[in-house]
Amino acid sequence: MSYRYLLGFALIAGISSAGSAQFTTFIPPQTKAVDSVKSAVAIQQRAQADSIQRVQLTNMKTWVDSAAGVVAPPAATRADSLMGLPPDSLTRSQVATDSAPTMKNGARAPETASDLPLFALLGAMGLGIGTVMLAGTKLGRERA
Amino acid sequence: MRKLIGLAFFISGGLLLSFVGGRYAVGIAQADSARERWDADEAHRAVLRARDLVAHRTGLLSAPSAGAPVARLVIPKINLDEIVIEGVDGDALNAGPGHLPGSVLPGVRGNAIVSAHRDRHFSHFDLLNVGDTVLTDSPAGRMKWVIVSQRIVDKDSPALFATRDTTLTLTTCWPIRFLGSAPDRLIVTAKPVERLTTRLASAN
Numbered sequence: 001m002s003y004r005y006l007l008g009f010a011l012i013a014g015i016s017s018a019g020s021a022q023f024t025t026f027i028p029p030q031t032k033a034v035d036s037v038k039s040a041v042a043i044q045q046r047a048q049a050d051s052i053q054r055v056q057l058t059n060m061k062t063w064v065d066s067a068a069g070v071v072a073p074p075a076a077t078r079a080d081s082l083m084g085l086p087p088d089s090l091t092r093s094q095v096a097t098d099s100a101p102t103m104k105n106g107a108r109a110p111e112t113a114s115d116l117p118l119f120a121l122l123g124a125m126g127l128g129i130g131t132v133m134l135a136g137t138k139l140g141r142e143r144a
Numbered sequence: 145m146r147k148l149i150g151l152a153f154f155i156s157g158g159l160l161l162s163f164v165g166g167r168y169a170v171g172i173a174q175a176d177s178a179r180e181r182w183d184a185d186e187a188h189r190a191v192l193r194a195r196d197l198v199a200h201r202t203g204l205l206s207a208p209s210a211g212a213p214v215a216r217l218v219i220p221k222i223n224l225d226e227i228v229i230e231g232v233d234g235d236a237l238n239a240g241p242g243h244l245p246g247s248v249l250p251g252v253r254g255n256a257i258v259s260a261h262r263d264r265h266f267s268h269f270d271l272l273n274v275g276d277t278v279l280t281d282s283p284a285g286r287m288k289w290v291i292v293s294q295r296i297v298d299k300d301s302p303a304l305f306a307t308r309d310t311t312l313t314l315t316t317c318w319p320i321r322f323l324g325s326a327p328d329r330l331i332v333t334a335k336p337v338e339r340l341t342t343r344l345a346s347a348n
Binding site for chain 2: 101102103104105106107108109110111112113114115116117118119120121122123124125126127128129130131132133134136137
């Protein structure tokens with residue numbers, strides 16, 4: 001009789017512990033998943049709001065700079081902000097590189113036009129005319 | 145009064161000539177410096193090229209920094225022998241023919257684009273004809289090219305195109321003899337005929 005009681009206790013203890021173990025391992029992941037989705041949505045909404053604010057500020061800065069005649073770096077896009085690249089991270093060197101001529105399909109030929117020959121001719125003409133005029137003045141004085 | 149006007153002409157003419165002369169002098173000095181660097185790096189490049197060939201790498205063909213000498217361009221017919229500088233901005237083109245960033249180096253599959261001023265390094269490009277030979281030396285290797293086409297386009301027209309095969313495109317302003325900013329561009333296209341193994345001889 002005592003063996004039956006012992007076996008019964010053992011079965012109850014074993015089943016309950018197994019049941020509770022299953023219960024505790026099942027619930028937390030479900031709660032965690034819901035929490036992670038909620039936090040992700042919250043982070044995304046916060047980032048979106050921040051990005052929109054940044055873009056507006058950058059555009060305002062660009063507008064002010066353009067009104068003042070200062071060349072401003074291009075405003076970062078919303079996608080850049082979401083990727084963790086703040087709009088202010090665009091440096092002058094990056095802007096200069098972007099504006100530098102690079103190979104693109106259907107691009108124009110590089111700007112190889114040079115005004116130096118024209119400047120040289122104008123300089124030579126100016127020098128010649130000046131020399132003649134100065135010499136003429138000197139000759140006129142000597143004759144007088 | 146006449147003396148003052150004459151003096152003004154004399155001074156302004158002298159200043160203009162000094163500016164032009166100074167600009168040319170700086171360009172010549174930069175070209176000499178680039179040639180010295182090119183020559184000094186040649187042995188180093190040969191070792192790296194051999195190492196890359198063994199390792200099947202293309203480290204030498206990565207994008208060069210602006211202002212760095214990237215290739216040597218030789219056109220025997222017009223006695224042209226110049227070091228090509230990376231970049232096509234004012235300073236680079238003053239020092240020598242410029243390699244358009246983003247285009248491949250001469251000898252690499254694709255379109256390698258080199259530009260220069262018509263009053264400087266490409267001043268005799270009007271003497272070139274289809275069939276003339278062009279030689280290049282770059283980290284991609286030494287190549288012999290033959291000119292296959294010459295065309296003149298408006299300066300604002302699309303002129304540069306990506307190619308699947310190995311191509312060399314040389315551009316300058318057109319007309320070559322023109323006072324002021326030339327309105328057109330001369331586009332010379334060359335195709336490779338031979339990969340050279342010997343060092344390029346000087347065109348001069």
